[in-house]
Amino acid sequence: MGRRAKNKQGMPPSLEEFQKTGKKKDRKRKAEKESREVKKPTKKAKRSKQEEEYKDPEDLPEVDLEELSAAKKSLFDDDEEEEAGLDEFEQLEDDSEPEVDDEFVDSDEEGRERPMFSDNESDDMDAINAANMEEYSKKLDEEALMEQQDAEDELLEENTKNPRAKVLPTEEEEEEMKQSGPDLTMVRTRMLEVVKVLEDFKNLAEEGRSRVEYVDRLLKDICEYFGYTPFLAEKLFNLFSPSEAIEFFEANEIHRPVTIRTNTLVTRRRELAQTLVNKGVNLQPIGPWTKVGLQVFDSQVPIGATPEYLAGHYILQAASSFLPVMALDPQENERILDMAAAPGGKTTYISALMKNTGCVFANDANKARTKSLIANIHRLGCTNTVVCNYDAREFPKVIGGFDRVLLDAPCSGTGVIAKDQNVKVNRTEKDFIQIPHLQKQLLLSAIDSVDAHSATGGVIVYSTCSVAVEENEAVVDYALRKRPNVKLVETGLAIGKPGFTSYRGKQFNQKVSLTRRYYPHAYNVDGFFVAKFQKVASSPHDVSKAGAKEKEMAADAEAEKDGLIHGDFANFDDEADKEIMKESIKHNLKKKGINPNTVDIEKKLPKH
Numbered sequence: 001m002g003r004r005a006k007n008k009q010g011m012p013p014s015l016e017e018f019q020k021t022g023k024k025k026d027r028k029r030k031a032e033k034e035s036r037e038v039k040k041p042t043k044k045a046k047r048s049k050q051e052e053e054y055k056d057p058e059d060l061p062e063v064d065l066e067e068l069s070a071a072k073k074s075l076f077d078d079d080e081e082e083e084a085g086l087d088e089f090e091q092l093e094d095d096s097e098p099e100v101d102d103e104f105v106d107s108d109e110e111g112r113e114r115p116m117f118s119d120n121e122s123d124d125m126d127a128i129n130a131a132n133m134e135e136y137s138k139k140l141d142e143e144a145l146m147e148q149q150d151a152e153d154e155l156l157e158e159n160t161k162n163p164r165a166k167v168l169p170t171e172e173e174e175e176e177m178k179q180s181g182p183d184l185t186m187v188r189t190r191m192l193e194v195v196k197v198l199e200d201f202k203n204l205a206e207e208g209r210s211r212v213e214y215v216d217r218l219l220k221d222i223c224e225y226f227g228y229t230p231f232l233a234e235k236l237f238n239l240f241s242p243s244e245a246i247e248f249f250e251a252n253e254i255h256r257p258v259t260i261r262t263n264t265l266v267t268r269r270r271e272l273a274q275t276l277v278n279k280g281v282n283l284q285p286i287g288p289w290t291k292v293g294l295q296v297f298d299s300q301v302p303i304g305a306t307p308e309y310l311a312g313h314y315i316l317q318a319a320s321s322f323l324p325v326m327a328l329d330p331q332e333n334e335r336i337l338d339m340a341a342a343p344g345g346k347t348t349y350i351s352a353l354m355k356n357t358g359c360v361f362a363n364d365a366n367k368a369r370t371k372s373l374i375a376n377i378h379r380l381g382c383t384n385t386v387v388c389n390y391d392a393r394e395f396p397k398v399i400g401g402f403d404r405v406l407l408d409a410p411c412s413g414t415g416v417i418a419k420d421q422n423v424k425v426n427r428t429e430k431d432f433i434q435i436p437h438l439q440k441q442l443l444l445s446a447i448d449s450v451d452a453h454s455a456t457g458g459v460i461v462y463s464t465c466s467v468a469v470e471e472n473e474a475v476v477d478y479a480l481r482k483r484p485n486v487k488l489v490e491t492g493l494a495i496g497k498p499g500f501t502s503y504r505g506k507q508f509n510q511k512v513s514l515t516r517r518y519y520p521h522a523y524n525v526d527g528f529f530v531a532k533f534q535k536v537a538s539s540p541h542d543v544s545k546a547g548a549k550e551k552e553m554a555a556d557a558e559a560e561k562d563g564l565i566h567g568d569f570a571n572f573d574d575e576a577d578k579e580i581m582k583e584s585i586k587h588n589l590k591k592k593g594i595n596p597n598t599v600d601i602e603k604k605l606p607k608h
């Protein structure tokens, strides 16, 4: 094991922690990440998820000791907030239960290390022993990191002293590079230098060179270094300033922390934490914004196969996936629709927040995926849940009048590239037309399925694990235009950046700033998007009755008007989508008592 403490992962910081963190610390972390990633990341050997998570500390962000010890008290201090009535989930906690030690340290001191993070670091450093070796080694790492950062700063300073530094390669150099193949260390250095120039173009750009030339070079280097297609690199680059874009691309090379959600239907977070600590699991609460999440740093037992896991005390769930459910804010005894529910991470959270009262309709168009949905619902003991298998565009024709609807939409996955590196090369321009096309229809269905007169709700939450504007703000803006009977409201989430109100010349409804964006480099969570609507009046009768076909035709007409699709461009020629639609048609025929084998299903597919 190297000096870097094995298996430690960075904690997703809260907004406050994130803002408190000084620029220097950011630079420090960035430099560290950079130093680790000189090798081409796309060439990383494929390993199983667990191996990646537990055996490769190189890939994991370092825990910032100062930040953590500062945050530690408030993070573990559930009690203060609960007593003050601030715990948003306090109703889920049983006060009659005996309290356990909040430090998450095994109460049986024997054979167990002292608390993970000491409050008294300087004393500890005086005498190095087995107990403080880990922290001492971290100190050394920090010092080395600072030195490395200083060296890098010097290099950049040196380059920026000469305002006309030749950062861009000449034609001959380009030719040489083509012959000899990429030198990734050089590519990386050049990316940083080009970013510097773009940030102060007037003073630093070489004479006669245009901004476009620098951006083109940077995009080529991003493709070379990180392994994206030029199309996707540019699309993602355009979301950020040049330096933030590099941070985003770098964060996509690092796995997000392993996080679990306590199933409050069967246990409490403190009890679960204590039990897992006793089994040798090293963990911390995720952050003050969630009272049910725990981040696992390392574990001596397989975290997806402990008796507690099998008994449904927790679910392995990305921290970002908590957010749409928190925004949905389900209430006891409501009727809630989860339109695209498999494998059920959010359904089971909704059910837990409702304390198994009311009814959750968990729908997914993919029958195979409903198996994992059912398995999770069973394992976590959700007894208020009904599973169904429709194309969600058929709602509310199937059933409507819900108090709340969650649409966690199928998406391109540009927020979860760290989990699925294939996204870097598989996504095409067509995806960013076809996927939003489906999302728009689904969102209208979600809106039409809600009862505007619900005594407690009337709420729709739309979420994706994509950072693309086409799948997020543009879809929300479309829904606002098509359904004036809904308005955007605050998500109520403590973290997140406001959605874009304009993007590359396109203006959206100003209220779109109420939506929230999440980025891996900003919060150490998956890239995510959350929008919350309140339905203020009923949808017109005929609209509510419209099925998948009608909605698709309406969306097609709009897309053609916008010049987004023409001819057969947006046809659902994707086999997967076609199969889903065929299954849905068969399902409906069966329901009407018609044998689907006697009908030509192909003919029933929507035509364009």
Ligand SMILES: C[S@@+](CC[C@H](N)C(=O)[O-])C[C@H]1O[C@@H](n2cnc3c(N)ncnc32)[C@H](O)[C@@H]1O
Binding pocket: 321, 339, 340, 341, 342, 343, 344, 345, 346, 347, 363, 364, 365, 366, 369, 390, 391, 392, 393, 408, 409, 410, 411, 580
């Ligand atoms: C992002 S995943 C949902 C994840 C889920 N909410 C969770 O938290 O576990 C999107 C889901 O949408 C489903 N889907 C795709 N097209 C659909 C459609 N037309 N109607 C309903 N579900 C659809 C996919 O099968 C997939 O399971």
